[in-house]
Amino acid sequence: MAPRANWKGFLRLSLVTCPVALYPATSESEKISFNQLNRQTGHRIKYVKVDADTGDEVPNEDIVKGYELEKGQYIEVSKEELEEIALESTRTIEIDEFVDRSDIDPRYLIRPYYIRPDGKVGHDAFAVIRETIREMDKVAIGRVVLTNREHIIALEPMDKGLVGTLLRYPYEVRSEQEYFDEIQDVKVTKDMLDLARHIVNQKAGRFQPEKFEDHYETALIALINEKRAGKVIRPKERPKGENVVDLMEALRRSVGKEAGKEAAPAKADKPAKKPRKAAAGQKEMLMPIAGKKAAAAKETSAKKPAAGARRKSA
Structure with a gap:
């Protein structure tokens, strides 16, 4: 069975538009995973959502999101209110600019997705956008909303499709100075x-x-x-590091x-x-x-x- 699309919408370069679907390019499902067990009984551990004050279990329909203003003081935001934030990128990946691949700092890369035409229409427009990016030897930069967040996405041709890599915003990348400032200046012969x-x-x-x-x-x-x-x-004996x-x-x-x-x-x-x-x-x-x-x-x-x-x- 083909994987399910994480997102469906439109890819647009100026006035050229085509319907596309976005699929995860990587998977963690092949890795070994563990369940948590009660050592005494061997039964699985179950997590429940409870009220922090009363200790009572809270059903999912009664759980809302809240932003903490001060300790214990929240502003509630409903699912419907979040959906009202109607960004263009919720349904359309608009290509804003083209940059050199070397311009993208590796720290900004998050995860890759495959992008292909959605359905039988729009293959011509998709091919035009794909081959334009390939011919220019550039990376197309756009925006897309995934998991209720808007992300920057970098688009590159791959075979007959596109690879879209989500990028971080500058505020998500820590400065290297706080980590590197204390490294000693050493003269290498x-x-x-x-x-x-x-x-x-x-x-x-x-x-x-x-x-x-x-x-x-x-x-x-x-x-x-x-x-x-x-x-x-x-x-087993652990490998030991040696001081040079x-x-x-x-x-x-x-x-x-x-x-x-x-x-x-x-x-x-x-x-x-x-x-x-x-x-x-x-x-x-x-x-x-x-x-x-x-x-x-x-x-x-x-x-x-x-x-x-x-x-x-x-």
Whole structure:
């Protein structure tokens, strides 16, 4: 089933308009997630919304938003009043300007979305806007309302569609000065830079996301599978950091270490293939975990025993 659109409306460049739909370009659903349990009973913890003073549970229909003016003094704002804030960007992404990609500070990036034409009409207008952005080699900047907030959105062509990246406002980005002011001014010698540059050249490559494996996710899967199998979990020794006493010596040793990697036999490259499969879907690794999509088809009959084993070994 195709994913559900997070937003539907119109994309407009001056007088050129087309209906579009916006979809999340990333997902966290593949990651392991945990429920909170009562250690004594093994039952799930349930959260309820209660009145802070009376302690009584409050049904959703009686809950309204409030802005705190002073301690304990609020201005109530209803859902209907919020909907009355009729911004143009609620239904239309208006392209305001075009900028160079290098002009956008990475600190302003929030999350990406895919944008495509909505329905069978408007594909021509969408293509004109997309190819104009591509031809100019620019990023289109507009505004869109998502989750009751107006966001800046940066639009770039990708294949036959567009990628829209939400951007932060300046007031949301902290100044670096309060963090960097106390960093000492250090004179870096040419010899140090030459050695460090040599290390960089030895490690140079192209960014290929499929080469990277989420090691923590892999370790979580291994931990859960070990507990399901009834194994005793023993603490592992944590890696220890080392203080660098002689920086030049550390740099020289690093150069030798990286050179040794380059000279290693070809078999050292083979394990890289394994993480590629894992990166495509971490849940395929080791034993399937009950409750995950990939496991549903294979372990329908094993669901009850798995739940029992989990509670027993917890």
